[in-house]
Amino acid sequence: MIAAPPKGPNGTKQEPEGGAPPRSSRASKILQTLKESVRVPEPRVLAPEIYGSAAIRNIARALPPVERAYAQIRFSILRPKLLSVMDLLLPDEGKILDIGCGFGLFAAYFGQTQPNRHITGIDPDERRIKMAERVADKLGLVNSSFMAKDARDMGLGGPFDAAYILDVMHHIPRDAQEPLLARLRDLLTPHGTLLIKDITTEPHLGLKFTEWMDRLMVGWDEPLAYRHHRDWGAMLVHLGFKVRMVRVPDVLPYPHVVIAATKI
Ligand SMILES: C[S@@+](CC[C@H](N)C(=O)[O-])C[C@H]1O[C@@H](n2cnc3c(N)ncnc32)[C@H](O)[C@@H]1O
Numbered sequence: 001m002i003a004a005p006p007k008g009p010n011g012t013k014q015e016p017e018g019g020a021p022p023r024s025s026r027a028s029k030i031l032q033t034l035k036e037s038v039r040v041p042e043p044r045v046l047a048p049e050i051y052g053s054a055a056i057r058n059i060a061r062a063l064p065p066v067e068r069a070y071a072q073i074r075f076s077i078l079r080p081k082l083l084s085v086m087d088l089l090l091p092d093e094g095k096i097l098d099i100g101c102g103f104g105l106f107a108a109y110f111g112q113t114q115p116n117r118h119i120t121g122i123d124p125d126e127r128r129i130k131m132a133e134r135v136a137d138k139l140g141l142v143n144s145s146f147m148a149k150d151a152r153d154m155g156l157g158g159p160f161d162a163a164y165i166l167d168v169m170h171h172i173p174r175d176a177q178e179p180l181l182a183r184l185r186d187l188l189t190p191h192g193t194l195l196i197k198d199i200t201t202e203p204h205l206g207l208k209f210t211e212w213m214d215r216l217m218v219g220w221d222e223p224l225a226y227r228h229h230r231d232w233g234a235m236l237v238h239l240g241f242k243v244r245m246v247r248v249p250d251v252l253p254y255p256h257v258v259i260a261a262t263k264i
Contacts, residue, residue, distance in 0.1 A: 052083065055112040059105055062138035067131060071105050078106075078166070082197065082248050082256060086164065087113050089195055089260045094161030097122070097187060099151045100168030104132025104144070110164075111136070111144045119144040120157055151180055158187040164195040169232075171218070174225040178235055185239050188263045194236075196259040200229040200247065206255035213254075229257040236261045 056075050060068050075083075087109075090096060093116035098107045101121030111119050121132055126148040136144045149156060151165075163184050172180055184194055199210045207226060214224055229245055236243045241261035248256045 052087070052109055052113045053080075055109050058112065058139055059108045059135060062108075062135045063103070063131070067103055071103065074105055077250075077252065077254065078197070079250060082250075082258065083109065085246065085248065085258055086110075086166075086195060086197060089193065089258070090114075090117070090164065091161050091193065093117060095120070095158070097156065097158065097160045097163040097184075099163060099165040099184065100171070101132055101146065102128050104128075104135050104146060106164070106166055107132065107144045107146070108135050108139060108141060111141050112139070115143055117143060120160075121146045122149045122151065122153075122156060124148065124150045152176075152183060156187060159189045160187055160192060161189055162193040162195065163188060164197070166197040167199070169196060169198045170214075170224055170226045171222070172225065173223050177225065177227070178239070181235060182239055185241065185263055190263060192263045194241065194261040194263070196232065196261065198229075198232070198257055198259070199226055200255045200257040201226050202228065202255060203253075206253040209253045210255065229259065232257075232259055240264050 056071075060071050060075075063071055090110060092114045096110070096117050096119045098104075098110075098119055098121040101107050101123050102125070104121050107119040107121040111117055121129070121144065123129055123132075123146075129146045129148040132144075132146045136146070147156070151168075165184070169177060169180075181194070188194060199207065201207050210226075211224060218224075229247065233243050233245060236259070240263065242264055243259060243261050245257055245259040248258055250256060
């Protein structure tokens with residue numbers, strides 16, 4: 001005689017041994033299927049570290065001692081707060097122009113944090129451009145290239161989805177600043193971003209501190225033409241940009257301002 005399958009507590013039929021798996025294992029199978037059906041986000045949409053500290057370490061390692069010391073000073077001035085703000089304001093892909101790229105520190109930084117960016121760095125100083133190429137080479141960065149050119153030269157390529165100019169505008173003679181911004185606007189695609197990091201003129205003591213530091217680097221003959229962030233804003237609006245800006249505090253008294261201008 002075949003025994004009838006046992007009944008559950010509420011009279012429901014219970015599966016015999018070897019039939020359907022018990023409820024707990026069925027639940028874990030469902031859970032597993034659910035997990036597999038939920039797409040794991042690509043790693044680059046996660047924040048893998050607090051900011052690109054690994055990128056900075058790589059860059060420092062790729063430089064000879066003197067430039068390494070400069071890079072360490074530069075990255076300690078442009079602290080995580082500033083770097084992260086700028087990183088998030090730049091598009092995560094597309095063609096980006098780095099004007100006055102120097103040793104290419106920030107091209108190497110922004111190129112590492114988002115590998116789908118292609119960054120073109122330009123600077124009139126050939127020695128710095130050679131160093132920028134060496135750093136990119138050592139880091140195996142295939143998404144950056146460099147040219148020894150002045151921002152006012154022709155043949156910079158483009159149009160660019162974004163351009164950034166970090167602590168360069170106050171080294172441009174006052175009368176040449178607006179024409180340079182107009183030129184950069186013309187190099188951008190519609191709705192392209194122009195990101196400017198510079199020094200504003202208040203508080204006055206902060207400006208004086210910056211001026212002394214700049215003079216240590218460039219000597220007494222080179223013109224330094226700082227402007228109040230309001231002036232930069234008005235100039236950019238006049239040139240056809242929509243403008244947002246933020247002043248970023250620092251433990252050192254640098255009066256940093258970050259300006260994100262979108263070409264209308
Ligand atoms: C203070 S350094 C900043 C370098 C780099 N952007 C950084 O943040 O480390 C200023 C740079 O602007 C470059 N520069 C000055 N005038 C320029 C111009 N007209 N076009 C392009 N670069 C220029 C200088 O050669 C120098 O490398």
